[in-house]
Amino acid sequence: xxxxxxxxxxxxxxxxxxxxxxxxxxxxxxxxxxxxxxxxxxxxxxxxxxxxxxxxxxxxxxxxxxxxxxxxxxxxxxxxxxxxxxxxxxxxxxxxxxxx
Amino acid sequence: xxxxxxxxxxxxxxxxxxxxxxxxxxxxxxxxxxxxxxxxxxxxxxxxxxxxxxxxxxxxxxxxxxxxxxxxxxxxxxxxxxxxxxxxxxxxxxxxxxxxxxxxxxxxxxxxxxxxxxxxxxxxxxxxxxxxxxxxxxxxxxxxxxxxxxxxxxxxxxxxxxxxxxxxxxxxxxxxxxxxxxxxxxxxxxxxxxxxxxxxxxxxxxxxxxxxxxxxxxxxxxxxxxxxxxxxxxxxxxxxxxxxxxxxxxxxxxxxxxxxxxxxxxxxxxxxxxxxxxxxxxxxxxxxxxxxxxxxxxxxxxxxxxxxxxxxxxxxxxxxxxxxxxxxxxxxxxxxxxxxxxxxxxxxxxxxxxxxxxxxxxxxxxxxxxxxxxxxxxxxxxxxxxxxxxxxxxxxxxxxxxxxxxxxxxxxxxxxxxxxxxxxxxxxxxxxxxxxxxxxxxxxxxxxxxxxxxxxxxxxxxxxxxxxxxxxxxxxxxxxxxxxxxxxxxxxxxxxxxxxxxxxxxxxxxxxxxxxxxxxxxxxxxxxxxxxxxxxxxxxxxxxxxxxxxxxxxxxxxxxxxxxxxxxxxxxxxxxxxxxxxxxxxxxxxxxxxxxxxxxxxxxxxxxxxxxxxxxxxxxxxxxxxxxxxxxxxxxxxxxxxxxxxxxxxxxxxxxxxxxxxxxxxxxxxxxxxxxxxxxxxxxxx
Numbered sequence: 001x002x003x004x005x006x007x008x009x010x011x012x013x014x015x016x017x018x019x020x021x022x023x024x025x026x027x028x029x030x031x032x033x034x035x036x037x038x039x040x041x042x043x044x045x046x047x048x049x050x051x052x053x054x055x056x057x058x059x060x061x062x063x064x065x066x067x068x069x070x071x072x073x074x075x076x077x078x079x080x081x082x083x084x085x086x087x088x089x090x091x092x093x094x095x096x097x098x099x100x
Numbered sequence: 101x102x103x104x105x106x107x108x109x110x111x112x113x114x115x116x117x118x119x120x121x122x123x124x125x126x127x128x129x130x131x132x133x134x135x136x137x138x139x140x141x142x143x144x145x146x147x148x149x150x151x152x153x154x155x156x157x158x159x160x161x162x163x164x165x166x167x168x169x170x171x172x173x174x175x176x177x178x179x180x181x182x183x184x185x186x187x188x189x190x191x192x193x194x195x196x197x198x199x200x201x202x203x204x205x206x207x208x209x210x211x212x213x214x215x216x217x218x219x220x221x222x223x224x225x226x227x228x229x230x231x232x233x234x235x236x237x238x239x240x241x242x243x244x245x246x247x248x249x250x251x252x253x254x255x256x257x258x259x260x261x262x263x264x265x266x267x268x269x270x271x272x273x274x275x276x277x278x279x280x281x282x283x284x285x286x287x288x289x290x291x292x293x294x295x296x297x298x299x300x301x302x303x304x305x306x307x308x309x310x311x312x313x314x315x316x317x318x319x320x321x322x323x324x325x326x327x328x329x330x331x332x333x334x335x336x337x338x339x340x341x342x343x344x345x346x347x348x349x350x351x352x353x354x355x356x357x358x359x360x361x362x363x364x365x366x367x368x369x370x371x372x373x374x375x376x377x378x379x380x381x382x383x384x385x386x387x388x389x390x391x392x393x394x395x396x397x398x399x400x401x402x403x404x405x406x407x408x409x410x411x412x413x414x415x416x417x418x419x420x421x422x423x424x425x426x427x428x429x430x431x432x433x434x435x436x437x438x439x440x441x442x443x444x445x446x447x448x449x450x451x452x453x454x455x456x457x458x459x460x461x462x463x464x465x466x467x468x469x470x471x472x473x474x475x476x477x478x479x480x481x482x483x484x485x486x487x488x489x490x491x492x493x494x495x496x497x498x499x500x501x502x503x504x505x506x507x508x509x510x511x512x513x514x515x516x517x518x519x520x521x522x523x524x525x526x527x528x529x530x531x532x533x534x535x536x537x538x539x540x541x542x543x544x545x546x547x548x549x550x551x552x553x554x555x556x557x558x559x560x561x562x563x564x565x566x567x568x569x570x571x572x573x574x575x576x577x578x579x580x581x582x583x584x585x586x587x588x589x590x591x592x593x594x595x596x597x598x599x600x601x602x603x604x605x606x607x608x609x610x611x612x613x614x615x616x617x618x619x620x621x622x623x624x625x626x627x628x629x630x631x632x633x634x635x636x637x638x639x640x641x642x643x644x645x646x647x648x649x650x651x652x653x654x655x656x657x658x659x660x661x662x663x664x665x666x667x668x669x670x671x672x673x674x675x676x677x678x679x680x681x682x683x684x685x686x687x688x689x690x691x692x693x694x695x696x697x698x699x700x701x702x703x704x705x706x707x708x709x710x711x712x713x714x715x716x717x718x719x720x721x722x723x724x725x726x727x728x729x730x731x732x733x734x735x736x737x738x739x740x741x742x743x744x745x746x747x748x749x750x751x752x753x754x755x756x757x758x759x760x761x762x763x764x765x766x767x768x769x770x771x772x773x774x775x776x777x778x779x780x781x782x783x784x785x786x
Contacts, residue, residue: 019773022766022769023766023769023770023773092764092765092766093764093766095763095765096762096763096764097763098763099761099762099763099764
């Protein structure tokens with residue numbers, strides 16, 4: 001029988017993996033995917049805590065997060081496509097002209 | 101009704117200032133003259149009603165101007181004998197000078213002409229407020245107002261640098277004196293609790309005269325500082341000669357007949373007060389006679405016709421202060437009154453000369469004008485005789501009254517200096533007459549190339565036009581007869597002017613008892629003695645004081661007075677003779693004397709280098725300190741430094757902070773992550 005701690009551990013691992021992906025990968029699409037992983041890690045936490053508290057709030061908020069994540073993915077991918085058309089690359093380090 | 105006196109010229113000012121530009125000269129000039137003549141008529145009526153009044157004065161309170169606890173200052177006008185004389189002089193001579201100006205200023209454009217008359221009317225209004233005011237603050241309003249008008253009129257031709265500078269100089273030098281006046285006024289209020297002239301006099305008269313530096317002495321000295329500024333006495337006289345940059349009728353009205361006598365008037369107005377400060381009185385007398393002598397010597401060598409007259413004015417004002425200082429208030433005011441006639445006449449005469457010569461003011465370029473300008477010559481001669489003190493012209497009576505009072509008061513040294521000055525007066529005035537009107541003509545020299553058209557070059561010069569001639573002739577008649585109101589007892593007269601003025605120099609019995617009297621502390625002991633105690637002279641021990649002293653003069657005194665008159669008449673003729681010798685008969689001799697005494701001559705020609713001295717001692721240090729401390733130190737370093745420093749700080753720190761904006765998304769994400777870790781960590785640890 002898995003306890004709450006198992007879920008939290010899983011969530012933490014997933015979140016760490018997502019964070020590492022955001023920082024380490026050199027591809028914008030992968031970075032977006034990593035952000036999705038982080039969001040879903042959080043979703044697991046919400047659902048798990050909700051389940052163990054015996055309330056539905058965790059599940060409801062997860063739906064909100066998924067909706068926002070879908071919207072974010074759509075906008076993010078559109079931006080990525082636009083950037084790619086501009087620079088012929090997907091490395092985030094190529095897009096640093098917006099500075100001081 | 102008293103309000104009407106200053107109000108009429110003020111209305112003239114308002115109209116000319118607002119719509120004068122669009123009025124033809126005849127209307128704007130005529131309006132100004134009408135305003136003055138109306139004020140003169142109102143003054144005559146006011147004087148008559150004051151004469152009829154039981155206490156010799158009439159008063160009109162317009163409204164309560166300042167009300168603040170103890171400080172109650174009504175805007176009130178009062179006509180007493182002293183003010184009567186002043187308003188008659190101001191409106192009477194003022195009217196003549198207005199009439200004269202209509203011709204003198206005729207070459208100005210319509211708008212300039214209206215501007216001139218608006219200033220002149222405004223001046224008259226303020227001057228009348230000055231003499232009519234029944235309290236110090238009201239007087240001060242006029243005092244400042246005439247200073248303003250003086251500035252405006254000296255700088256009337258403000259496009260000329262020297263005129264603009266002279267205006268500023270007059271204003272600034274006057275401000276120094278005015279500061280003293282304000283301080284003196286405040287001191288009187290703090291210590292006496294009232295600023296009404298009559299109340300101050302009544303309050304002070306209950307005290308014993310101060311023999312050391314007390315409150316009254318210091319207050320009167322401060323007031324006298326104001327007088328030295330306004331009336332061009334040492335040490336603040338330097339502005340008056342420069343003020344000759346203004347139009348000549350202005351010099352006649354403001355810088356000879358009226359405004360510069362304000363200081364003398366102020367002392368006369370506060371005769372009781374000054375009488376209780378013997379130290380101040382000796383300072384006044386000393387400064388007066390020193391100024392008289394100094395200005396007289398400078399006047400001897402100046403070459404500008406108006407500057408000679410300006411120094412002569414300074415010198416004559418010195419006489420008036422001498423009279424005030426020895427307690428002969430009536431004599432000083434008498435001289436003020438006669439001086440107004442003959443000095444206005446002399447200035448207007450010099451104006452006629454300048455007008456005829458199209459702006460030429462240098463005596464060395466004049467000469468031989470007697471034939472071409474007969475009216476000017478004869479009236480000028482009368483004025484010169486009057487100021488020199490030739491019997492029986494106006495100046496003789498007033499000047500001898502002063503000298504006699506000085507002598508009989510035991511001030512022999514002051515009297516001797518006064519005599520020397522009288523000699524100098526006769527000399528420099530007749531030097532002027534001989535240089536300008538006698539000898540051969542020198543004005544067709546190239547120096548006649550002043551800005552004007554060619555009517556200076558024509559062989560025939562035109563004499564004063566009718567309006568100017570009228571003013572000259574009336575003033576000449578005045579210069580002859582004005583003195584007869586003050587024929588001394590020694591010559592079988594009754595010195596009517598002295599008896600007329602007497603009430604002004606005493607405490608008014610009916611002076612309204614003010615509640616403030618109880619508040620003031622430290623009052624000297626004797627409770628109000630009955631009646632005559634209040635008379636300023638009776639406690640001072642001076643032989644020469646205001647009031648009915650003359651009536652008690654012993655026979656022997658009258659004899660001595662007659663002898664002194666003879667002496668001073670002799671001195672006057674000696675001065676005229678000396679002038680005749682040097683500048684009529686034997687002009688090379690004058691040049692020789694000047695050469696042989698070159699250092700003295702240069703010293704006098706450069707006016708004792710007083711302007712240079714002031715420049716070095718006062719102006720330059722102030723300028724230096726302002727540059728160093730106020731400009732460089734305060735303004736540039738502190739204020740600009742703060743403002744610019746704030747800017748530089750923001751800019752500098754932004755410069756450092758904007759480096760955070762790398763443009764790299766992952767850096768931002770890293771900061772975000774770090775921030776979250778820090779915040780969460782903080783919550784976890786607490």
